[in-house]
Amino acid sequence: MAESVRRLLGKPGAVDLRPYTKLLPAIEAEEEGLRELSDGELTEKAIDLGYAELPYSQNDLVSLCAVGREAARRTLDERPFDVQLLGVMALLDGHVAEMATGEGKTLAGTLAAAGFALRGKRVHVLSVNDYLARRDAEWMGPLYAMLGVTVGSVSEESTVDERKQAYGCDVTYAAVSELGFDVLRDRMVTDVDDRVVPEPHVAIIDEADSVLVDEARVPLVLAGAAEAVAADVEMADVVRGLKPRLHYEVDGEGRNVQLTDAGIDAVEKALGGVDLYSEDDTSVLPQVNLALHAHVLLQRDVHYVVRDGEVRLINESRGRIALLQRWPDGLQAAVEAKEKVAVSQTGEVLDSITVQSLVLRYPTLAGMTGTAMSVAEQLREFYELEVAVVPSNKPNVREDHGALLYATREEKEDALVAKVEEIHKTGRPILIGTQDVAESELLAERLRAAGLESVVLNAKNDADEASIIAEAGTYGAITVSTQMAGRGTDIRLGGSDMTDRDRVVETGGLFVMGFGRYPSSRLDGQLRGRAGRQGDPGDSIFFVSMDDDLLVNHAPETTGYKTTADGEITDEGWLAMVDHAQRVSEGQLLEVHRNTWRYNKLIDVQREVVLEHRELVLSSGQGDRHVAADRRERHEELVEELDADEVARAAKLITLYHLDRGWTDHNAFLSELREGIHLRYLGRRDPLDEFNREAVPVFKGFLDGARARAAESFEELEVVDGELDVSSVGVKRPSMTWTYMVHDHPFSSALETLVGRLKGGRGTSNGD
Numbered sequence: 068m069a070e071s072v073r074r075l076l077g078k079p080g081a082v083d084l085r086p087y088t089k090l091l092p093a094i095e096a097e098e099e100g101l102r103e104l105s106d107g108e109l110t111e112k113a114i115d116l117g118y119a120e121l122p123y124s125q126n127d128l129v130s131l132c133a134v135g136r137e138a139a140r141r142t143l144d145e146r147p148f149d150v151q152l153l154g155v156m157a158l159l160d161g162h163v164a165e166m167a168t169g170e171g172k173t174l175a176g177t178l179a180a181a182g183f184a185l186r187g188k189r190v191h192v193l194s195v196n197d198y199l200a201r202r203d204a205e206w207m208g209p210l211y212a213m214l215g216v217t218v219g220s221v222s223e224e225s226t227v228d229e230r231k232q233a234y235g236c237d238v239t240y241a242a243v244s245e246l247g248f249d250v251l252r253d254r255m256v257t258d259v260d261d262r263v264v265p266e267p268h269v270a271i272i273d274e275a276d277s278v279l280v281d282e283a284r285v286p287l288v289l290a291g292a293a294e295a296v297a298a299d300v301e302m303a304d305v306v307r308g309l310k311p312r313l314h315y316e317v318d319g320e321g322r323n324v325q326l327t328d329a330g331i332d333a334v335e336k337a338l339g340g341v342d343l344y345s346e347d348d349t350s351v352l353p354q355v356n357l358a359l360h361a362h363v364l365l366q367r368d369v370h371y372v373v374r375d376g377e378v379r380l381i382n383e384s385r386g387r388i389a390l391l392q393r394w395p396d397g398l399q400a401a402v403e404a405k406e407k408v409a410v411s412q413t414g415e416v417l418d419s420i421t422v423q424s425l426v427l428r429y430p431t432l433a434g435m436t437g438t439a440m441s442v443a444e445q446l447r448e449f450y451e452l453e454v455a456v457v458p459s460n461k462p463n464v465r466e467d468h469g470a471l472l473y474a475t476r477e478e479k480e481d482a483l484v485a486k487v488e489e490i491h492k493t494g495r496p497i498l499i500g501t502q503d504v505a506e507s508e509l510l511a512e513r514l515r516a517a518g519l520e521s522v523v524l525n526a527k528n529d530a531d532e533a534s535i536i537a538e539a540g541t542y543g544a545i546t547v548s549t550q551m552a553g554r555g556t557d558i559r560l561g562g563s564d565m566t567d568r569d570r571v572v573e574t575g576g577l578f579v580m581g582f583g584r585y586p587s588s589r590l591d592g593q594l595r596g597r598a599g600r601q602g603d604p605g606d607s608i609f610f611v612s613m614d615d616d617l618l619v620n621h622a623p624e625t626t627g628y629k630t631t632a633d634g635e636i637t638d639e640g641w642l643a644m645v646d647h648a649q650r651v652s653e654g655q656l657l658e659v660h661r662n663t664w665r666y667n668k669l670i671d672v673q674r675e676v677v678l679e680h681r682e683l684v685l686s687s688g689q690g691d692r693h694v695a696a697d698r699r700e701r702h703e704e705l706v707e708e709l710d711a712d713e714v715a716r717a718a719k720l721i722t723l724y725h726l727d728r729g730w731t732d733h734n735a736f737l738s739e740l741r742e743g744i745h746l747r748y749l750g751r752r753d754p755l756d757e758f759n760r761e762a763v764p765v766f767k768g769f770l771d772g773a774r775a776r777a778a779e780s781f782e783e784l785e786v787v788d789g790e791l792d793v794s795s796v797g798v799k800r801p802s803m804t805w806t807y808m809v810h811d812h813p814f815s816s817a818l819e820t821l822v823g824r825l826k827g828g829r830g831t832s833n834g835d
């Protein structure tokens with residue numbers, strides 16, 4: 068079989084592309100006939116496809132692709148390649164289309180979105196950030212218009228009216244987080260008209276692996292105003308004076324830290340002779356532990372950066388600043404105290420939703436990414452999604468070299484610098500991927516010392532991301548980047564305007580070097596994928612050392628190897644160990660994901676019950692009916708004195724208040740339960756069973772409790788100036804709300820587990 072044909076058939080284990088491939092000739096034939104049509108006629112043809120329901124018949128699918136292709140050619144001057152159409156068809160069937168970097172996912176996603184929209188579905192195209200949401204909606208606007216489909220986008224700055232308008236379009240582009248926050252805010256409204264997000268139909272997720280796997284466990288949180296916690300500057304000062312090993316010990320993986328006896332004495336003395344383990348005052352020890360955690364385990368420029376006087380977390384999966392993310396309040400304040408910056412606002416969690424629950428609201432899901440196959444199992448397990456591996460338009464000629472392994476970090480660095488020197492001489496552009504911000508800066512310095520100037524792209528300057536990355540393919544450029552590596556922005560050989568393309572192609576194209584392998588092979592693949600776009604030449608290689616975190620934490624053996632004079636380990640067995648360590652790390656990440664999901668399932672079920680009930684109160688007068696039944700006399704009296712509508716209004720507000728209040732409290736209870744249970748059952752019973760055993764009965768009385776409290780409040784309502792004054796019975800909405808993402812999911816991560824343990828009291832090893 069010819070290679071070109073085989074490439075179009077698909078990969079084993081993935082969706083069979085043959086049914087799509089066989090439609091390609093028909094699409095091309097139909098397309099020819101469309102050339103004669105006027106723009107208006109082409110739009111009509113598109114709209115005519117809306118005559119039936121989904122799914123598309125084969126004939127209609129052919130028409131859709133032909134019309135879409137012709138419209139793209141006219142509006143964007145880009146005629147979708149066959150492989151892009153395979154992507155479109157896979158998306159329309161609700162799959163994750165794996166398409167390599169630079170293959171034009173944006174355009175494929177657009178034709179699929181239009182396809183769904185033409186058949187009456189509302190489509191949300193979810194991007195990883197506001198910038199991409201806005202860019203794609205604007206870029207693809209003319210194409211949508213020609214297909215008779217309306218499009219809008221939502222960003223952090225959008226007003227309520229702008230949001231309503233954008234969500235009112237057939238296709239809406241939004242960052243996942245922004246959509247999540249809108250969903251959360253909608254859950255708190257007291258008037259149906261204040262809601263902005265319509266009922267979910269279809270979501271097409273860009274960078275699907277990042278969103279559905281890496282970020283799946285990140286909860287988006289809606290918080291309401293409360294008092295700020297006092298910054299514990301004193302604690303930060305006390306722990307600053309402690310010495311490693313003497314006063315505290317860090318466990319093997321750098322995930323837990325614990326005071327030694329000498330440390331306990333030192334802290335007690337520094338705090339003026341308190342007893343950290345006093346039964347009477349248990350509030351001091353958790354504070355000390357939080358300060359210690361902030362001081363020892365969270366490193367500036369690795370876990371966070373300080374910018375504009377604020378502590379900003381670095382999103383580990385993407386290496387960029389996570390604008391809205393923060394640690395759970397106590398820890399956030401402790402880090403802020405450590406860095407001596409103002410303590411940010413804290414509040415009560417009103418509600419939260421994980422990215423996973425957010426996207427599972429959609430009856431139809433589809434996604435696109437450059438790296439999906441390696442998480443195919445997770446996509447199937449958590450989302451019932453299959454991966455369609457769409458071949459590249461031109462064969463990939465990038466050369467991916469095996470890893471080079473060194474004994475120490477210094478030797479690895481020397482080897483990388485030598486390689487950069489050698490390659491740079493030829494004018495070949497080089498992109499170096501690092502694990503974190505601190506490393507990218509050190510490496511850039513090291514290169515400078517060797518006379519090699521580089522541009523650094525990391526979480527500290529992510530505003531310039533698009534322009535820096537766009538120039539990474541320029542002749543002679545050396546770019547050092549953390550994992551963010553400008554996903555979504557093309558690296559064109561010869562610079563963004565490609566003027567110098569031929570000269571750069573001559574040199575061999577972009578050379579990608581990884582400074583250490585990432586915790587998952589998928590992240591390695593993303594870095595490699597920056598080179599070799601659209602059949603470009605390119606190379607990729609990774610430099611690894613035995614003291615890289617990946618090996619230290621996950622390799623079964625780290626001693627006993629032989630090295631060459633420059634510290635290289637060439638033995639196959641040791642090289643295989645690197646892959647092994649990465650697989651162990653991947654397994655751990657999966658376990659964490661699975662665990663979080665199991666916990667959230669129960670919470671989601673309970674939340675659904677509350678939301679269903681809330682809906683009845685909000686839109687069908689359930690609150691009024693209940694108080695009328697529970698407090699008949701008072702209800703009749705008030706209806707007579709005022710009027711039925713006014714009474715119903717107050718009953719609704721009171722009922723919603725008690726439901727929301729109850730849910731906020733229940734949420735707090737569940738978080739405490741999770742933390743506590745993990746402590747109590749560490750290593751003994753399945754904590755999930757225990758969690759369910761305790762959480763289920765507590766919820767049983769939830770709705771009745773809220774109803775009873777609403778009835779009580781109703782009884783006590785006062786009439787002020789001819790109106791029912793709900794504030795007289797304490798009914799208040801939060802005076803302000805704000806949103807953020809928790810960096811790591813409660814309970815699922817070592818970090819949060821630790822916070823749980825800290826709250827629980829003493830050390831980590833005995834768990835009491």
Ligand SMILES: Nc1ncnc2c1ncn2[C@@H]1O[C@H](COP(=O)(O)OP(=O)(O)OP(=O)(O)O)[C@@H](O)[C@H]1O
Pocket residue numbers: 145146147148151166167168169170171172173174437554555556557
């Ligand atoms: N059919 C086409 N013909 C010509 N150019 C195209 C075509 N499709 C896409 N392009 C161009 O290819 C470039 C890459 O497209 P796009 O940004 O959508 O890629 P991507 O697959 O999303 O890559 P990344 O993984 O970097 O996000 C864009 O400049 C786009 O204009």
